Amino acid sequence: MHIYYFNICKRKLWLFSHNLNFEDENINVKIGKIIEEESYSNQKKNYLIDNINIDYIKRNKTIHEIKKSNSFEEANIMQIKYYLYILTKYGLNDIKGILEYPKLYIRKEINLDKNDYIIIEKQIYEIYKIINNKKIPNVIKDNKICKKCAYYEYCYI
Amino acid sequence: MKRSYYLFSNGELKRRDNSLIIKNTRTSKYIPVEDVNQIYVFGEISFNSKLTNFLFQNNITVHFFNYYGYYSGSFYPRENLLSGDVHLKQAVNHLNFHKRLLIAKEFINSASFNISRNLKYYNRKGITLEFQIKEIDFLRKKINNVNSIEELMGIEGNIRKIYYSTWDFFINQNINFKKREKHPPKNWINSLISFINSLIYTTTLTEIYHTHLDPTISFLHSPSERRYSLSLDISEIFKPIVGDRLIFSLLNKNMITHESFIEEFNHIILKDSAKKIILKEFDERLKQTIKHKKLNKKVSYRRLFRLECYKLEKHVTEDTKYEGFKIWW
Numbered sequence: 001m002h003i004y005y006f007n008i009c010k011r012k013l014w015l016f017s018h019n020l021n022f023e024d025e026n027i028n029v030k031i032g033k034i035i036e037e038e039s040y041s042n043q044k045k046n047y048l049i050d051n052i053n054i055d056y057i058k059r060n061k062t063i064h065e066i067k068k069s070n071s072f073e074e075a076n077i078m079q080i081k082y083y084l085y086i087l088t089k090y091g092l093n094d095i096k097g098i099l100e101y102p103k104l105y106i107r108k109e110i111n112l113d114k115n116d117y118i119i120i121e122k123q124i125y126e127i128y129k130i131i132n133n134k135k136i137p138n139v140i141k142d143n144k145i146c147k148k149c150a151y152y153e154y155c156y157i
Numbered sequence: 158m159k160r161s162y163y164l165f166s167n168g169e170l171k172r173r174d175n176s177l178i179i180k181n182t183r184t185s186k187y188i189p190v191e192d193v194n195q196i197y198v199f200g201e202i203s204f205n206s207k208l209t210n211f212l213f214q215n216n217i218t219v220h221f222f223n224y225y226g227y228y229s230g231s232f233y234p235r236e237n238l239l240s241g242d243v244h245l246k247q248a249v250n251h252l253n254f255h256k257r258l259l260i261a262k263e264f265i266n267s268a269s270f271n272i273s274r275n276l277k278y279y280n281r282k283g284i285t286l287e288f289q290i291k292e293i294d295f296l297r298k299k300i301n302n303v304n305s306i307e308e309l310m311g312i313e314g315n316i317r318k319i320y321y322s323t324w325d326f327f328i329n330q331n332i333n334f335k336k337r338e339k340h341p342p343k344n345w346i347n348s349l350i351s352f353i354n355s356l357i358y359t360t361t362l363t364e365i366y367h368t369h370l371d372p373t374i375s376f377l378h379s380p381s382e383r384r385y386s387l388s389l390d391i392s393e394i395f396k397p398i399v400g401d402r403l404i405f406s407l408l409n410k411n412m413i414t415h416e417s418f419i420e421e422f423n424h425i426i427l428k429d430s431a432k433k434i435i436l437k438e439f440d441e442r443l444k445q446t447i448k449h450k451k452l453n454k455k456v457s458y459r460r461l462f463r464l465e466c467y468k469l470e471k472h473v474t475e476d477t478k479y480e481g482f483k484i485w486w
Contacts, residue, residue, distance in 0.1 A: 018240060018242045018243075018474075019238075019239060019240035019241065019242065019243075019369070020240050020242070020243065020369055020470075020474075021238065024216075024237070024238075025367070136474065136475075136476050152452075153452060153460075153463075153464060153467060154467050154470075154471070156451060156452050157451060157452060157464050157467050157468055157471075
């Protein structure tokens with residue numbers, strides 16, 4: 001979740017990591033949760049490994065991440081890449097990632113290349129820096145993203 | 158949007174499958190649990206632990222009122238939003254005298270601004286209240302210079318005294334309202350104020366519950382008041398604009414009169430029928446929306462309570478300085 005939020009909004013990352021979460025009443029979050037729960041209901045779901053929560057795994061070969069929409073595609077991809085990164089740390093090398101948008105009938109294959117290792121490690125370092133900073137990052141003030149965010153009222157009031 | 162439910166009848170509140178049902182000898186009625194924000198219990202309701210667990214799960218607060226219509230307590234589910242960070246910082250802001258006074262001043266500052274605004278409204282309508290408005294504004298200027306909570310409470314008391322003394326002028330019923338009395342209220346107008354204030358208090362409490370704030374750590378009131386004193390603090394801001402305005406409208410439309418009360422064992426209590434009228438009006442008021450300047454969208458009055466909590470949260474976490482809600486329309 002940290003890497004996902006890092007790629008969306010640094011302020012959200014800070015607030016979330018300090019347990020200041022506002023998601024539980026947000027309608028978009030609720031819809032996302034239902035989509036995640038209801039799709040692929042024949043699969044065994046939610047594998048908790050380390051600090052990652054993999055939506056489901058198929059034939060021990062692919063890990064799947066279910067998302068409501070592709071408006072945060074970059075962040076979605078980074079989240080799967082991070083999962084793959086963690087799994088390679090455990091010595092699992094032939095794993096692929098699949099990004100699923102059940103409502104859009106889209107699925108995408110995600111692989112981890114050499115360059116990604118550097119990017120992820122850099123992001124992890126940046127994330128620790130943000131979380132451990134006493135100061136809250138400023139509001140990003142992106143009208144398109146912020147208006148739909150569960151943190152909107154908190155940030156803008 | 159989730160709603161408040163007001164239960165007057167006697168009976169049993171139960172969990173039925175994944176929803177709620179209220180049953181008595183004559184009828185049974187389903188209450189969709191997803192729709193419930195808080196429940197007010199005025200009648201005699203029995204329920205079991207299966208129900209309380211279910212209420213926990215759904216983060217529903219329940220407020221109980223006794224036979225006389227006085228608020229007696231709340232069922233406050235285990236905190237679902239916990240942030241050690243906010244909690245510690247809220248405590249620091251209470252323990253540090255200057256920090257505490259700063260927040261307390263802001264509560265009185267906005268509460269008294271809203272009081273003064275009410276009087277200006279009636280002054281514009283042709284009831285001469287200029288003298289009282291001037292006096293309140295004079296007292297408001299002193300707020301910034303106080304050096305203790307007691308002094309601040311003193312100013313607040315004086316503002317309220319002037320404020321209450323004007324009610325006789327613009328309420329077109331013979332209310333005979335001399336001064337504010339509690340425990341128990343000795344005339345009907347006091348009884349009415351107590352009841353409506355308890356509604357503001359409980360609404361605030363429910364909204365605090367949905368934030369990371371601890372309702373027992375307060376700034377203006379002292380936490381030793383055996384109540385959720387932060388709720389008392391934040392209520393101050395909304396009493397004039399939600400509570401008092403509701404009182405004026407109920408009285409001026411003759412929806413509530415002397416006849417709405419009965420005297421019983423030294424208590425002056427509201428009839429059930431009158432309570433229902435008040436709750437209906439109160440509920441509608443909270444649902445009304447205004448266009449919020451800062452958020453650039455419509456928010457309900459009820460949401461304003463929540464936003465006030467957010468601002469306080471942001472203040473204690475040193476995000477943005479707290480500025481109490483002042484009515485702008």
